[in-house]
Amino acid sequence: NETVMARVLSLLLREPAGVMPTAVTTRASLEKLIDLATSAQEWRLRRDALNVLAHLLPQAAAWQPVGISESGDDRLARLALEDGTQARQAVAILGALQSETAVQAILDAYYNAGSKNQSLKVLQQIWAQAGSLPRPVPPSIRAWLWKSWLQERLLDDPEGLSISRLVIGLVAALVMSVMLWRGFFAIPQAQLQDVLMLPYDPSGIVTIVEVDDETLAQYGRWDQWPRSLHAELINQLQAAGAKTIAFDFVFASETAADTELAEAMANAGDVIQPLLVQGDAFHDLTGSLRYAGGVLPQPEFVAAGAGLGHTSILHDADGYIRWMPTLITIDGQQYENLAMVALRNYLGGTTNNLSMVENGRLSIAGRQIPVDVDGEMRIYYAGPPAEPEQSTFPMVSYEAVLAGTVPEALLSNKIVLVGITATAEPDRYLTPVSDGRPMYGVEILANVIESIWSERFIRVPGTAVQMIVLLVLGLLVGLVCTRPITGFVLAFSIAAFYFLLAGWLFDATGLMLDLFFPFLTIALSYSMVTAYRYAVEVRRRRQIVNLFAGSVTPAIAQATVDAVKQGKLDLTGQEQELSVLLCEMRGYEAYAIHHDPGDVLTMMTFFREKMVQAVLALEGTVIRAEQGQMMAVFNAPLPQSDHAWRAVQAAQLLQKDMAQLHDELAEDHVYQEIRLAFVVNTGRAVVGYAGVGERSTFTVLGEAVTLADSLISEASNGQILLGERTYTDTADFATAVPLKPLRLKDRVDAVPVYAIETADSLEELE
Structure with a gap:
């Protein structure tokens, strides 16, 4: 049944x-x-x-x-x-x-x-x-x-979507996120962002009156000038049509000419004065910095002036000025930045109505200034520090204003900042656009005014947003980096695209993305993924090499490694069609009885090498070679469409080598006793590795192997027996003759069998 x-x-x-x-x-x-x-x-x-x-x-x-x-x-x-x-x-x-x-x-x-x-x-x-x-x-x-x-995918690394590479990219991004959050590498982070800032054309509403070296040479030390000189300057500027006058130095001491200066301020009605802060800044308020004390102008100047603003400047860790406090608090009293007060006055607004920070924004003159938690704004510099031949903002000498030689167009309807630019004065700072040259404090104020006026604000994304960017970049690099060279090219392309995107966003919207940590995330993700891939490939290669050590050619071993890596080959066990070559050594037992064990081992090694070389020459896989028998398969582990032909060719090659060997040996040579018999059978079998750990071996089990084992005892010395499927697949090139079907144990039907004969086997048949 x-x-x-x-x-x-x-x-x-x-x-x-x-x-x-x-x-x-x-x-x-x-x-x-x-x-x-x-x-x-x-x-x-x-x-x-x-x-x-x-x-x-x-x-x-x-x-x-x-x-x-x-x-x-x-x-x-x-x-x-x-x-x-x-x-x-x-x-x-x-x-x-x-x-x-x-x-x-x-x-x-x-x-x-x-x-x-x-x-x-x-x-x-x-x-x-x-x-x-x-x-x-x-x-x-x-x-x-x-x-x-997850564990399985972390221990493997397929060519396509790889969970392990994504996890590695995620880990790299998380490491960089923690470093970003903790403030590591703050200096290179800020300096790399500076490259996004390019000069732009100012609007022309600001003119700087500078107390330069020529002015000091004319009037002496500026702190010893009579205040009537400043009163005269105010009068000249008012006459020229200046709309707002802002001093960058404070009149804190009392002098004989204070009344004259106060009258000039009152008559002008548009003079803004600074206050100086004392001590370090405290970051214990929201939207404002707190100072222990400050230096204000004389009360009569405060009363006569149009407003009061601070000129506090804070350095970053590298000494550069990138941020400007918009609000400070001294003894519970808040003060706006001098630039903001001057701009309020210029636009006709009241200078006493202080703005408050709401949702990271400070409203002034219809403009929304983005600020951080301390109320500091990032300065968008219009250009580099002034040089003798050129400057970002129009600059005229204090002396020239008093002399009346300054063109009225430079002063009329302008915000005029009066500050010191003399060489020996300390009011100079490094900025992101300095190029090694310091910028005077009055120029920094001019840049702040220009930034607010033209609404060129720098928006710095929050830490959470920056972390999300790092996570996306880490995952992206982990996803695309499938090979070292192409991975490097893709990682570099991602970094270049991110840089171009950051530049475009900054120019278009003022959004200043971080560059340092994204680049570091890309580099770390690529390095970790490459190291992981190398470790996985070494482990996989070692496993496969151990599995096929001595069983296949190096080229086949490498191709097997590549096929497993690409997911095209499964070595865990699968049923497939293949051709089995079984080679049995005859005369082995008699030789072992009459010879020394060392000679037996030498003989075994000699003939085993010949058998293995013949199989490897046709790119077969040696499954076992023990005592007097060797089994090899074709079409495993790698597919071979002509596997039956290869198996028969390997058998014929061995058949020819043995005949040649016996012809060359002396008639009484001990190896004349050794003969080989062959079986080639094509059918289905299960192939895969079996064993534990490092002791795993590549194994073939199934009907094709069982039939070959049964047929080998029926083969004569030097004879190649073919199974029915092998005979059919090789009939075009192999000359084989049909033999009487064999009745084998455990098989109901007789098994068709065919033979490729040699001289030795024909003699025995006769």
């Missing part, structure tokens, strides 16, 4: 799934197939029954309570929990069937039968096949499956 069923199943497997007879697809027929798969004596019949089931059952669209029947689903589940090829076939069928009954049977085995590991393994395979698991699977098992899935 099993013989008949085997033939029926063989016919069914040749039919397309869509044209199967209706009787075959009934529940009763499917249950009969399950009976055969679980209880048939012949393993080929069990295999074919499962293959027919897989052929008949399409992939279910969703999980269903019962797939075939409760008993059938249960038996398939129990079969899946066993070991071996048929268990893997059953798992694949359950993944397509999506039966909740079968999954429940596996869960019962997990809880009751003490087979937790096997149950979890089967559930993981079903999950991979079906893409999901049914509701009965508890969260604890789902969590374990997810953890196992």
Whole structure:
């Protein structure tokens, strides 16, 4: 009956799934197939029954309570929990069937039968096949499956989407995010951002009256000037049409000419004066810096002036001026920056109505200034510090104003800043646009006014936003860096694109993205991914080299490494067609009895090398070479469309070498006793590695091997026996003669066999 069923199943497997007879697809027929798969004596019949089931059952669209029947689903589940090829076939069928009954049977085995590991393994395979698991699977098992899935992918590195590379990119980004949050590398971070700042044309509303070297040469030390001189300057500027006059030095002491200066201020009505801060800044207020004290102008000047503003400047860690406090607090009293007060006055607004920071914005003159938590604004410099031949803002000498030689167009309807630019004075600072040359404090005030007036604000994203950018970059680099060279090119391209994007965003919107940590994240992600890939490849290469050590050529070993790395080859065990070459040494036992063990070992090594060389010459894989027998396979581990031809060629090469060797040896040479017999058989077998850890070996099991083992005893010395499939596949080039079909043990039908003869074997046949 099993013989008949085997033939029926063989016919069914040749039919397309869509044209199967209706009787075959009934529940009763499917249950009969399950009976055969679980209880048939012949393993080929069990295999074919499962293959027919897989052929008949399409992939279910969703999980269903019962797939075939409760008993059938249960038996398939129990079969899946066993070991071996048929268990893997059953798992694949359950993944397509999506039966909740079968999954429940596996869960019962997990809880009751003490087979937790096997149950979890089967559930993981079903999950991979079906893409999901049914509701009965508890969260604890789902969590374990997810953890196992992640672990597998962290230990592997496929060419496409790789969880391990994504995790590495994420880790690199998290490391950089922590460093960003903790303020590491603040100096290079700020300096690299400075490259985004390019000069722009100022609006022309600011003119600087400078107390320069010529003015000091004319009037002496500026702090010893009579204040009547400043009164005269105010009068000259008012006459020229200056709309706002702002001094960058404070009149703190009392002098004889204070009344004259106060009258000039009062008459002008548009003079803004500074106050100086004392001590360090305290960052204990929101939207404002606090100072312990300050130096104000004389009370009569405060009363006569149009407003009062601070000129506090804070350095970054590298000594550069990038930020300007908008508000400060002294003894509970708040003061705006001098530039802001001057601009309020220029626009006709009151200078006493202080703005308050709301949602990171400070409103002034209809403009929303972005500020940080301390109320500091990032200065958008219009250009570099002034030079003798050129300057970003118009600059005229204090002396020239008093002399009346300054063109009225430079002063009329302008904000006029009066400050010191003399060489020996200390009011000079390095800025992002300094190029090594310091910028005077009055120029910094001019840049602040210009930035607010033209609404060229620098917006610095918050730390959380910057961290998100780092995470995206880290994940992106981890995703695309699949190979070292192409990965480097792609990582560099990502960095270049990010730099161009940052430059465009800054020019278009004033958003200043960080450059340092993104570049560092890209570099670290690439380095870590490359190091990881190298470690994985070394481990994978070592495993495969150990697996095939001495069994294949170096080129085949390398190709196998590449195929496994690209996911094109699975060495864990799969059934496939291949050709088996079995070579048996005759005369070995007699030789071993009459010779020294050392001579026996030398003889074995000599003939084994010849056999291995012949197999490797045709790119075969040596499976075993022990005592007097060697087995090799073709079409594994790498596919070879002409595997039967290669196997026969290897046998004929050995056949020829042995004949030549015997001709060359003396008639009484001890090796004349040694003869070889060959079998080449083509069929299906399971290939993969077997063993534990480093002791794993590449193994072939199945019908093709079993038949070759049975035929080798029937081969005569020097004879090559071919199985029926091998003969058919090589009939065009190999001259073989049919022999009488052989009756072999454990086989119902006689086995057709063919022979490639030699002179030795023909003599024996006669």
